[in-house]
Amino acid sequence: MPPEAYEFTSPGRITVGFVGRPGQRAFFLQASEGGQSISLKLEKEQVFALARGIDDILEQLELRELGHTTAEDEPPPSDLDLEEPIEPVFVIGQMGLVYDGVSRRIVLIAQELVEEEEGSTARFWATPGQMRALSRHAKEIVAQGRPICPLCGRPMDPEGHFCPDGNGHGTKVSED
Numbered sequence: 001m002p003p004e005a006y007e008f009t010s011p012g013r014i015t016v017g018f019v020g021r022p023g024q025r026a027f028f029l030q031a032s033e034g035g036q037s038i039s040l041k042l043e044k045e046q047v048f049a050l051a052r053g054i055d056d057i058l059e060q061l062e063l064r065e066l067g068h069t070t071a072e073d074e075p076p077p078s079d080l081d082l083e084e085p086i087e088p089v090f091v092i093g094q095m096g097l098v099y100d101g102v103s104r105r106i107v108l109i110a111q112e113l114v115e116e117e118e119g120s121t122a123r124f125w126a127t128p129g130q131m132r133a134l135s136r137h138a139k140e141i142v143a144q145g146r147p148i149c150p151l152c153g154r155p156m157d158p159e160g161h162f163c164p165d166g167n168g169h170g171t172k173v174s175e176d
Contacts, residue, residue, distance in 0.1 A: 003112070006089070006122035008033045013075070014108075014126050016047050016138045017082035022146040023157050029092065029110065030082055031124050038122060040110055041088035044142060046095065050108075051138035053097045054131045057106055061099060061128065073129025080137045090120050106131045 008014075011031040018025040027047050029040045042050075058069070093113030099106055105125040112119025126134070146155035151163045 003118050004089070004120040006038055006120070008036070008038070008122070008124045011124055011126055011130070013079050013083075014124055014130055014134055015080040015082065016042075016050070016134065016141055017080075018141060018144075019082070019086060022144070023155065025145070027141070028082060028086055028088060030086070031122075032083070037083065039082075039086050039088045040090060040092050040122060042092040042095075042110075044145065046092060047138045048142045050095060050097075051135040051142070053095075054106070054135035054138075057097050057099055058128060058132055058135070069129045069132045073127065074133040075130055080133060089122075093119065100125070104128075 008031050011033045014029075014031040016027065016029050018027045020026055025044070027042050027044055029042055029047075029050075031038055090112040092110045094111045096109045097106060098109070103125060105127055108124040108126065108131075110122045110124075112121070146157065148154070149156050149161055149163050154161070154163075
């Protein structure tokens with residue numbers, strides 16, 4: 001199947017979210033514009049990296065006095081919920097962010113994870129307010145994951161976790 005190019009020049013919605021319980025969650029980037037909607041699958045680490053990248057761009061824009069967002073510029077929290085059906089078009093391999101001074105939008109470019117040939121791409125031209133809300137929401141989504149073991153720093157399952165740093169004996173550690 002030849003690679004596709006998806007272009008959302010003025011998305012009414014752009015968000016991230018997950019399906020499933022901690023430890024078994026699948027993460028998605030979702031956007032819609034007019035009658036078109038798209039869902040892309042990504043990893044938890046990519047969600048967090050996206051939030052950090054957005055924060056960095058927004059900070060640079062504010063330092064250069066090119067843009068400052070307020071709460072009024074951001075979409076309502078209900079616009080940050082995933083919408084059904086969630087059928088990913090592709091799995092994201094790489095993402096990039098750039099500010100377009102002409103449109104005064106931040107462009108998120110997502111490229112498909114493929115091994116050898118060229119993959120599909122999706123571009124989302126979002127306002128700084130939309131991106132600030134996306135970043136905040138992405139950090140909240142990531143924080144809802146499994147608690148971290150105080151001994152080894154690895155995620156703990158709800159049933160507990162056998163910690164390799166627990167005195168060298170694989171001690172079972174619980175959230176309590």
